[in-house]
Amino acid sequence: MFIDPLVLKGFFTPGLRVLASGIVSMLMISVSVVGIIALSRKIAAREIIATYVSQRLCASCGYGLHDAVIEPDACTICPECGAAWRLGERPTSEG
Numbered sequence: 001m002f003i004d005p006l007v008l009k010g011f012f013t014p015g016l017r018v019l020a021s022g023i024v025s026m027l028m029i030s031v032s033v034v035g036i037i038a039l040s041r042k043i044a045a046r047e048i049i050a051t052y053v054s055q056r057l058c059a060s061c062g063y064g065l066h067d068a069v070i071e072p073d074a075c076t077i078c079p080e081c082g083a084a085w086r087l088g089e090r091p092t093s094e095g
């Protein structure tokens with residue numbers, strides 16, 4: 001059930017109420033679309049970061065972290081830009 005947010009019936013003429021209700025609806029739709037776009041960007045950014053990190057590349061600058069030192073807190077600090085990533089264990093050459 002839609003509740004008309006403009007209950008000031010004595011203040012607005014019927015035409016203005018329809019116009020104001022339409023504007024309110026458009027604003028609500030706009031806010032929803034902006035929220036969906038922001039969420040989509042966040043999901044895409046996480047996928048890009050996961051792809052870079054899985055290839056042992058810095059997701060901030062793209063520098064190769066294959067030989068970088070794994071710190072005691074399990075993070076690898078990029079020597080190029082200083083970003084820290086949890087790359088996991090270094091893959092062994094034995095396969």
Ligand SMILES: [Zn+2]
Nearest residue numbers: 058061078081
């Ligand atoms: Zn970097």
